[in-house]
Amino acid sequence: MSKKLWGGRFEKETDALVEKFTSSIEFDKKLYNQDIIGSMAHARMLAKTGIISKEDAALIINGLLEIKLEIEEGNFEFTSNLEDIHMHIENRLTEKIGPVAGKLHTARSRNDQVALDMHLYVKEKTAQVIKLLDNMCASLLKLSEKHADTLMPGYTHLQRAQPVTLGYHLKAYYYMFERDKERFLDAEKRSDIMPLGACALAGTTLPVDKEYTKELLGFSKIYENTMDAVSDRDFVIEFLSCASILMVHLSRISEEIILWTSSEFDFAELDDAFATGSSIMPQKKNPDVLELIRGKSGRVFGNLMAMLTVMKGLPLAYNRDMQEDKEALFDTAETICSCLEILPKVLLSMKFKKENMAKSVEDSFADATYYAEYLVKKGMPFRQAHEVVGKMVKYCIKKNKKLKDLSIMELKSFANAFESELNFDKATVVNNS
Amino acid sequence: MSKKLWGGRFEKETDALVEKFTSSIEFDKKLYNQDIIGSMAHARMLAKTGIISKEDAALIINGLLEIKLEIEEGNFEFTSNLEDIHMHIENRLTEKIGPVAGKLHTARSRNDQVALDMHLYVKEKTAQVIKLLDNMCASLLKLSEKHADTLMPGYTHLQRAQPVTLGYHLKAYYYMFERDKERFLDAEKRSDIMPLGACALAGTTLPVDKEYTKELLGFSKIYENTMDAVSDRDFVIEFLSCASILMVHLSRISEEIILWTSSEFDFAELDDAFATGSSIMPQKKNPDVLELIRGKSGRVFGNLMAMLTVMKGLPLAYNRDMQEDKEALFDTAETICSCLEILPKVLLSMKFKKENMAKSVEDSFADATYYAEYLVKKGMPFRQAHEVVGKMVKYCIKKNKKLKDLSIMELKSFANAFESELNFDKATVVNNS
């Protein structure tokens, strides 16, 4: 049972069950770096403003750096007796430098401290996600260029509709991920605000210099309102929203590759290194990675829903419900980063079966629109052109022909406007030039 | 049973149940204006590029304007025989101007047409929401200034923590709604892209001039990729995300007012015009409006979850699942607009009971932090200062006194650093100056 800061008046020890129930160290230890960086900046500010002495600040900062090293080298003991990462670090600092450690907490409360850690974490993860999205976009662009001429059927309703190129198809995803980048960048503006100095909720009468701390920590802005600063988790929810939309895209492209690598589509084959197999059916390559990416959309949507629920209807300012923000955020950040890390490798290592795709275009009447637009260009009203080509397709089905097999005589029997046999070729297909 | 465009080859009529099941006219008629505006721009572009004649375009545009008027004057017949708003308008146009109506659909498909309508709708609603948020912020600012000196307890964990002013408290919400505005503005960039010209999924070989249509319709950008254009609903989801975060804020401020107008808090009273009553307990004023706002967060979160689910794992390009985007979007847009419309009126008409708030501050030891910071300023380490004031509070509770009642003798018995009796006053309270 740990000594509590508020122990003085309470007549009973906190129940062990309460300690366990409210403890967050198991997950918030991920924030150790943010917490130490934040504390160092705070100590420097306290010294600069004369709230504590320069010597005390130096002792504190030195101690914090040592603790950081201990954690990173695995020499730091995490214990369930201390409920969170803040208490762990404060406690260790006291062991190291004695009571002066207590001065670090001047003009700060856990409410603004944890808000700061969360902001730093979101900023860091946002930067990481954007970098990974850059790589994803670059990979798609590369693939897209490589397959600028690879014909494949474009689908609507999972029915072959019109020919496109693989490059063009993949580039649709490029644009989705570009939007994701934009969206994370926009969201970043709302995580890039410093909450430190808000203290418990109402700031402090001590002469803090928030501007200085802001500079040290690399923030662009400071919260204008301290109650807002400690009770705002919008930036967490917005990160989860951006992540959810990103997962929609990731699940969509995964679904496509799962389809393409099925025996039925047979448009592509996964690289051995990125597939899993079956001991008995060596021809089988299971797209586990893509199924997992698709499935992980659920986890991220769930995290978003969780945080919206947590924050719904909470009065100002800090409420302990907000501790629930961490696991949802960490899990989401790690999920999207791992998906973004692995997917480009899957894509770049895949083998696309151009001949199967091309055959699939041929087998369909995916070129029908091309014929209709030919007639429109010759002056035929649109609805009529559609009707004519519809009849041509029916004729071909009956005769077991393709549209391009039709002779000029046959074409003219449908519409006099046809002036020559048409050779649908990929030059007419949308492409990513 | 309606004649279908594809009726030619199908050997059976569409089942009546299918017609009913797939029909969207009951809700997509809300898009009539967007649909007509989009069609007029399309017709002008077709004429400009010579795809249709200027005369045909004039006929079409005139017909569309007449239809718009018919709808707005209630003279338009909606029927379950025509499945959606596009068919209704096309059908009526054909009645009016004959087969030339069919030319309007050159180089366009319902896939890009409905995408356009949705973009126009989102853009319009975003503008409306931003205007309403402006008004909300202005109202909060006004109230906030009026109550810049109204003391009240600031809460953490719904326990009185430190004194703040009502103005400052309300201003925390001002900043939340300011962020909402920013967020909708950022989202707008991703709805402000024109999908027209994408046709079914692969564009057209006809010489369309998307740049011209874009200008006519007031868009900033054109979709670079046609498959993306018809299968993108990111802008809908992002609108729903922004709306969900907004509803978090609305539910939070509603919860606060529900608390404040309870007999127990008694910090405020709703205006008669914005409360509901009880026939038997005339003293009772129920905050129904605020309860409904709080509850409506569920609806909006649900709509967001709905659209994320719909889009999860959909392969390119258009799939009929996407028709489900409309009700979720319309319901959300209408919900947030109505909440934003009514809440400022509730707030501005409320009566705040300053004396009760002030008494509540006095009754608490919300000024304890002030005493602790006094000691810190006198050089006492932070943790020690807290301990000292903790003892003072215990002493006061026992003696049934307030901190400010303590004599200098009493103060000095706790810490010699006290140099005079302290008069906590509102000058030390955070405020919105």
Added chain:
Amino acid sequence: MSKKLWGGRFEKETDALVEKFTSSIEFDKKLYNQDIIGSMAHARMLAKTGIISKEDAALIINGLLEIKLEIEEGNFEFTSNLEDIHMHIENRLTEKIGPVAGKLHTARSRNDQVALDMHLYVKEKTAQVIKLLDNMCASLLKLSEKHADTLMPGYTHLQRAQPVTLGYHLKAYYYMFERDKERFLDAEKRSDIMPLGACALAGTTLPVDKEYTKELLGFSKIYENTMDAVSDRDFVIEFLSCASILMVHLSRISEEIILWTSSEFDFAELDDAFATGSSIMPQKKNPDVLELIRGKSGRVFGNLMAMLTVMKGLPLAYNRDMQEDKEALFDTAETICSCLEILPKVLLSMKFKKENMAKSVEDSFADATYYAEYLVKKGMPFRQAHEVVGKMVKYCIKKNKKLKDLSIMELKSFANAFESELNFDKATVVNNS
């Protein structure tokens, strides 16, 4: 502006915006029948217990029956001046029978009245859903029997794994829907509880006879606790949960048929009456109905999330937030009923392409497991048997053979345990006998 029941003391009229914002008539008019049935039972109880006279009760009941008729014949005027269905009916009753109408509301409040209506609605819809599920199960059973011998590949990871029969595959869904039935039946126990008599929240001191009302209305139980009675919406959430799991099943079977009717799978063809087409590609049959069913899962999940959010953290007893229960429930009930109504027709009218399915089994090595189990039966350890058959499959791929083409010599070269050529036949396939 309508006269309010509580108008006496309020000094101002209710704001028009409030009336609109709080009004529920647009959606709760769906409850007219439940409301009238509930009121008739209540009136009979009031008469039986002597709280009102038999004559008054007769007048009231007669009036209510007339109103029911008016509504059903479209002769009832709904107006936005009266906020909900209860006020509409009370108001009309007063028009018809004068002040005696007011006696109907003795020992009843809108809180228990609306709870009753919701219970009646859920009970009715549950019965309807179960009936539709019965039909769904019967249809699947019928199809399943018809295709008891239709071979097809069974998939894992969307990769062909082992042969199954179409009948067996479809029967997996039969069991899912059977569980859905069970689940709705179980849920029904918790909607089958009568809340009437709870009044506003604390019951009444009038000598009501809840047992009698319960019998009249066909409930099995009465709420033991009146505060629970008016604040319980568990039965709504549970209905939405059951509906969500049902939508998972519906989305899964829809996805399968969308796959099966793609050109790539080509296992089945939709009936003309249950597909939609394209004006230009007459061979195309779009599975819009199935896509919509798949997409409607989002709407139902969203409704569930909405109601969980609404109820989260609400103190007892009635809060206006609960008015939000209606649209989520009605929309869900109507959605699942319409999906369950149409899907069996789609399934029963589809044409399955047995030869394509059979060929697909042949083309794969879906029979590999059969060979491995043969070896296990001959005494070979399982892991070794798998390894041997793995080698056989590799050999076949190289030689472009099927497993069943292997001669006894070839078989023995892999494992001496083979005693004859094996003829994998469908007798060994799992089936639904």
Added chain:
Amino acid sequence: MSKKLWGGRFEKETDALVEKFTSSIEFDKKLYNQDIIGSMAHARMLAKTGIISKEDAALIINGLLEIKLEIEEGNFEFTSNLEDIHMHIENRLTEKIGPVAGKLHTARSRNDQVALDMHLYVKEKTAQVIKLLDNMCASLLKLSEKHADTLMPGYTHLQRAQPVTLGYHLKAYYYMFERDKERFLDAEKRSDIMPLGACALAGTTLPVDKEYTKELLGFSKIYENTMDAVSDRDFVIEFLSCASILMVHLSRISEEIILWTSSEFDFAELDDAFATGSSIMPQKKNPDVLELIRGKSGRVFGNLMAMLTVMKGLPLAYNRDMQEDKEALFDTAETICSCLEILPKVLLSMKFKKENMAKSVEDSFADATYYAEYLVKKGMPFRQAHEVVGKMVKYCIKKNKKLKDLSIMELKSFANAFESELNFDKATVVNNS
């Protein structure tokens, strides 16, 4: 890099990133006990049917028991080289007893194995939850009896409405938790089905005896369809649904206690052992435990939403997406168990401030309904009685009196039907007798 079972044909090692991405050992090790119990039963069945020898089975079972002990004593090495708990145990078994370990996997696949583990886990957790709910109900009943006569205001819209007793109020929660129990018991029927024997998806041609395994493992039923058996996660979703409804109840009662322990309500005080404090404001007791319970509703709703999303639209049979079921389930089970464990202790240790509750009843006009019903009993129509009492309340407010202070003269001035002064007393209040 681990040797893969399917390694034979693949030409490349699995990428390290894939191993990490697909690995589940970090969370599925929680299933070790279920996995071993399932394997022991499977081995006994294999021996009973003669598929393997009794000696082999004995070796296997012995080995498994040793592994179980190793894990429970912390002597088992978990490594990221083996992707899941099944591989860990199989691998260790092979180390212990050699190749005979491979026989355990006869007539079993990881698909039915993991399904079994999940069923066993859900059954076990359901039993635990029900036991905890029993305790919760017993605690509420106890408290409820203790406070059968403790008057307090009953609220609607968070406005005092009518007097109730604390016992009665608490008992409303008793009934909610009773329904939760029922709901989990009903759900249990659908987790109590054995999937073993389904193998990968299509069962086996080996002569397994599912009935025997079922008996050994204590299941009531066997899956009728093997494809259903490996692809069913309904029982997980249903557990999450039940958990979500339970969390609604837990969040509601938590909200009430948070309100009651605020200074404004001051109806109750948390025990020191179940509150957290502030170092500087010793009078402050923060209800962290209750805030966390309220907040944890988000996590559970999110998990439900996650699993619905994962399963939406998945074709049969096993897909790797389903691996995502575990963390959502484990987290939910642990969350609800810990909430149910701690809340009764919080409740039973709280001190209720009867005098404050009673005063609160007195201060309100919560007895107005009682007066109105008195008049109704004297024959006055209901609406009129309400109007009369409404006037009486207004009179009292003006005169600063309570209703019960009114003399018979005063009463008669409002309605002649009053025959004596009324003494509203708690006998007339709803209670839990």
